[in-house]
Amino acid sequence: MANKVSIIVPCFNHAKYLEECILSIKNQSYSNWECIIVDDGSTDDTEAVSRKLENEKIQYVYQENRGLSGARNTGIRNASGDYILPLDADDTLNPQALEKMIAVFDQAPETLIVFSDTVTFGHTSKKSNLQEKFTLKELLLGNKLYCTSMFAKKYFDEGIIYDEKLRHGFEDWEFWIQLISSHREQPVTKIDYPVFNYRSHPETSMIKEITGSNDKKEFIYHTVYEKHKALFHEFFPSYIALLNRKTFYEKKLENIYGSKPYRIYNFLINLFR
Structure with missing residues (x-):
């Protein structure tokens, strides 16, 4: 029997995007999936929209607000699939996402994680260009893959869970550190198919909020x-040296991305993509 995929969709006040997200799951070429919508204490119409979408493959779970990590953990605990794919409620999957990812696990069952680039849509439009290969050392300096990447549920059952203390973000980075560091010999595979589409919002994003706050970054x-x-x-024997190195590269990237030549280049690339 084909492996079952559990798609975990945390939702906090994103009811207006939820139907589009779930439709993209329903349109998958791979049919052996379940979806668990976790309402993380929303105050909008998330429950009403979710109840309308519920069926034998789509489950709705409500919890008091615990943040993204808590919502993902709740969803995975309720999952019955062999593999887990987190998906934020305002994002969408591309039609062959599950098929392409499961094919890697079918061919190489020892694979630890399957990930891909993404296409950003909404307020801005661009395609990412993630490293195909990276080391654990590089991962410690910053995240190398998106939260919408697939892994086997057995690792969660063994105790690798999202840290609920990280309510300000980067919980997926810490989760990947746990998983990859404890299974160093297993391959992490990038596929040449953008699994999901990331919705960009005009309002301040969580990432911008974090990077603009030294207190949150430090925490x-x-x-x-x-x-x-x-x-x-x-x-990195010296943690201070590590933080100084991170700060140096973050400022360097800010200068590059903020430069006029880069903005013109990025505009032209997106124009002809």
């Missing part, structure tokens, strides 16, 4: 460091 990095101190020291 996140400190939390991740304390949790994985031995791992960080394995690759």
Whole structure:
């Protein structure tokens, strides 16, 4: 029997996008899936929209607000699939997403994670260009793959879960650190098919909010460091030197992305894509 995929859709006040998200799941070429919508204490019409969408393959779960990590954990605990694919409620899957990802696991069952680039739509339009291969050391310096990547549920059952203390973001980065560091010999595979479409909003994004707040950045990095101190020291004996290196590269990237030549280049690339 074909492996079952559990698609976990946390939703906090994104009712207006939820039907589009679920429609993209219904339109998958791979049919053995279930979807679990986790309403994380929404105050909009999330429950009404979800109840309308519920059927034998789509389940609605409500919880008091616990943040994205808590919502994903709740969804996975309610999942019955062999594989997990998180998907935010304002994003959409491309039609062959599940088929392409499961094909990798079918051919190489030892695969740890399957990931891909994404296409951004909405307020801005662009396609990402993630590294195909990266090391654990590189992962410790910053996230290398999106939350909408597929992994086997058994790892969650073994205790690798999203950290609910990370309510300000980067919970997916910390989750990948847990998973990859504990299974270092297993391949992490990028496929040449954009699995999902990331919706860009004109309002301030979580990432912009975090990167613009030194307090939040410091809390996140400190939390991740304390949790994985031995791992960080394995690759970076001096934590201060590591933070200085991160700050240097972050400022360098800000200068590059903010430059006029880059903006013109990015405009032309998107124009002819």
